[in-house]
Amino acid sequence: MEFGKLVKDSLGYAKEGLVGKWINWILLIVSCIIFPFVLGYIMRIYRGASKAPELNEWGGMFIEGIKLFIVVLIYAIPIIIIELAVLGSTFITTMTLKTAGHENPAQMMNLIGGVLFGFIILVIVSIIIGLILATAVVRFARMNSFGEAFNFNAIFAHIGKIDFVSYLVALIIMVIIIGVIEVICMMIPYIGWLLLLIILPLLVLFEARYLTLLYESAGPV
Template sequence: MDFGKMVGDSFGYAKEGLVGKWAKWILMIISCIIFPLIMGYILRVYRGETPAPELKDWGSMFIDGIKLFIVGLIYAIPIIIIEIVVIGSAVVTGAMTQAYGNTDPSAILGMIGGVLFGVLILLIVSIIIGLVVATAVVRFARTNSFGEAFNFSAIFAHIGKIGFVSYLIALIIMMIILCIIEVICIMIPVVGMVILFILLPILVLFEARYLTLLYDSAGTAA
């Protein structure tokens, strides 16, 4: 898998779709605020539309966005449940520590260890779900079927065609690129968050195109 080519193609896709098309850029910024719109637009990218699709058929785009949101929400349920348990445990631990101080340090340490273990489980589950979702959302876009978005045997078979190691490396590269851009923007005093907000359409198109190319690489994977 040519990771450099995927990165270049994705940025080129975003550049061609937005640079010089300032009205479209502004509309995409607005769509990022009304999140179902941008999620519906992303589905069009997942379907392989080239070049980057125009913003039109707003009603259809909004409905598609709601569907994608539902898929994401269902996948997030295990993470939300674990988060609630971990946060609840942390609150109880904090309350016990404050109430009893050092009267029973072994019990307090045990509770703290339980919270840390919960955090570790949360991290592992989040990573696993993230790996699955990266393929599931594109599969949903291509089939327009909620059932296929949760067809785990087909999802893992598709990832297997790409190659689990290549798939993981590709996602790590994407996350590193996005994180670097976001951190650089945040570090700029005063206007950093504004710059990041303006760049959101570029980042959205880059990520959507990148995941599309990753999904389609199964057809050419060795």
């Protein structure tokens, strides 16, 4: 897999879709705030639009966005459950340490170890779900079926066609690029959040196109 080409194509797609088209840019900023709209727009990209789609048919876009949100939310349920358990354990551990002080070091280490173990499990589960979801959302858009979004045999088979190592590396590259941009923006005092909001449409188009190309790299479905 040519990772450089994947990044270049996705960046070019985002640039062509927004630079000089300031009305679309502004509308996408608003859509990012009212998230079902931007999710519906992303669905159009997942379906293989060769150029950034037009922003129109807002009612249909909103409904499509809600559907995609439901898929993502269902995938997030295990993460939410584990996260709540970790937060609960952290709270209990904190209260126990404040009450017990340093009377029982072994008990304190066990409590802290339990919290750390829960956090590690949370990270591992989040990564696994993220790997599956990256293909599931595009498959959902292409097949227009909730069942296909959770057809794990087909999803894993599709990832296998891409090659798992290449798939993993491609996703890591995407996460690093987006993460670095977001961190840089948030490090800018006072206006960092505003700058991030302004460039968010570029990141949205880049990520959606990137995942689409990654999905298509497996060949015809």
